[in-house]
Amino acid sequence: EDQVTQSPEALRLQEGESSSLNCSYTVSGLRGLFWYRQDPGKGPEFLFTLYSAGEEKEKERLKATLTKKESFLHITAPKPEDSATYLCAVQEITNDYKLSFGAGTTVTVRA
Amino acid sequence: EPEVTQTPSHQVTQMGQEVILRCVPISNHLYFYWYRQILGQKVEFLVSFYNNEISEKSEIFDDQFSVERPDGSNFTLKIRSTKLEDSAMYFCASTRDRANEQFFGPGTRLTVL
Numbered sequence: 001e002d003q004v005t006q007s008p009e010a011l012r013l014q015e016g017e018s019s020s021l022n023c024s025y026t027v028s029g030l031r032g033l034f035w036y037r038q039d040p041g042k043g044p045e046f047l048f049t050l051y052s053a054g055e056e057k058e059k060e061r062l063k064a065t066l067t068k069k070e071s072f073l074h075i076t077a078p079k080p081e082d083s084a085t086y087l088c089a090v091q092e093i094t095n096d097y098k099l100s101f102g103a104g105t106t107v108t109v110r111a
Numbered sequence: 112e113p114e115v116t117q118t119p120s121h122q123v124t125q126m127g128q129e130v131i132l133r134c135v136p137i138s139n140h141l142y143f144y145w146y147r148q149i150l151g152q153k154v155e156f157l158v159s160f161y162n163n164e165i166s167e168k169s170e171i172f173d174d175q176f177s178v179e180r181p182d183g184s185n186f187t188l189k190i191r192s193t194k195l196e197d198s199a200m201y202f203c204a205s206t207r208d209r210a211n212e213q214f215f216g217p218g219t220r221l222t223v224l
Contacts, residue, residue: 034212043115043202043215044154087154096167097142097209101154 004102021073021105023088036087078109113137115216123222134186134203144204193223
């Protein structure tokens with residue numbers, strides 16, 4: 001059973017059209033939830049860490065939120081440079097701090 | 112800004128050959144990881160390393176794989192006898208505090224022919 005499920009798989013947006021990405025997780029105990037951005041052929045680039053339900057983090061046009069079962073990454077007024085694959089990963093309390101990743105949401109922002 | 116570096120960026124090898132992928136983690140980090148990503152698939156954990164020993168390894172990390180920190184800066188992943196299915200992007204990551212975010216390198220694309 002997948003621990004991390006991201007939806008949608010792909011998202012095409014017009015520049016300025018705000019939207020949200022979903023990350024649902026099933027773990028026995030959450031130590032932390034991490035959002036990364038990945039450009040084609042590159043390594044994941046760290047964006048946010050969320051540790052407890054109700055927590056929110058913001059950076060430029062991105063805002064991440066966390067509940068007990070899911071996290072959302074909100075993209076406000078996106079620009080073409082926000083085009084990337086956004087990865088969600090969880091760190092479980094029972095695991096030795098490894099990250100378990102979802103399959104990602106590929107966002108394309110058209111000018 | 113400090114960053115994780117990896118060499119080579121692309122490695123092509125014949126099936127059955129040994130390869131060594133190299134990483135230089137961020138200098139004051141203590142915990143080191145290898146992940147891989149087969150084309151079009153999820154990023155998968157391979158192994159974690161702390162205090163000169165393996166902390167955890169996945170089912171993927173079988174006897175054909177080994178890791179080493181030969182000096183104070185390098186962290187290597189060796190595959191003894193490569194298989195076609197080892198073709199993937201291999202990412203090194205490091206962190207100072209294992210409960211915090213891991214910082215990833217740019218990856219090595221391994222192609223096994």
